[in-house]
Amino acid sequence: MDALDRKILTELQRDGRLTVTELAARVRLSVSPCHRRVRDLERSGAIRxxxxxxxxxALGLHFEALVFVTLRWEDRDTVIEFEKAVAEVAQVIQAQRLFGEPDYLLRVATADLAAFQRLYDEQLAILPGVxxxxxxxxxxxxxxxRPLPQ
Structure with a gap:
């Protein structure tokens, strides 16, 4: 990845709806090579x-919480089961496995505190291995x- 690819990524992080023509103008490149570079970035996985x-x-989600999860055991099967189950909880908008304790950090969005309490009691507390x-x-x-730093 060179400096031009980084410029393309910076511009697309700011505005993913840019046309190739607009993007090419912003990074000072002609349209065809710009398009080729974007395709290559997509194929390589740099653009996911x-x-x-x-x-x-706008969706009525006015409440957000961070939930730290410590597992009973950290064996392979428990981790796999927990991660599969947590991926199915729609209100979990981000989940990260951590080194040390706690084991996971979940970012959760709900309508309000009452909805969060229901989610906590009825879904999060019963996740496998919690x-x-x-x-x-x-x-x-x-x-x-924020866009990723270049």
Whole structure:
């Protein structure tokens, strides 16, 4: 990956709806080579996809929590079962496996505190292998969905 590829990635992270013509102009490249580079970045996996960034409030999701999960055991089967089950919980909008303790960090979005409590009691607490859940509420997003540094 060279400096031109990095410029293309920077521009697409800012606005994934750019046409190839607009993108080429921004990175000072002709359209055909720009298009070829974008295709190569997609094929290599550097560009994993395109999406719309949606305001959670527009969907009625006004409440967000971070849930730290500690598993009872960390054997292969428990980890696989837990990760498969957590991937099925629609309100979990991000899940990360961590080194050390806790084992996982889940970012959860719900309509309100009551909806979060139901989710916590009825789905999160019964995930396979869960030993302990600890949650904290998100007060405000200070840095959110920032493009990756180049």
């Amino acid at each position: 996809g395109y999406r719309a960034v949606v305001d959670p409030a 030993h302990r859940l600890t949650s904290t509420l998100v007060m405000k997003h200070v840095v959110d969905d």
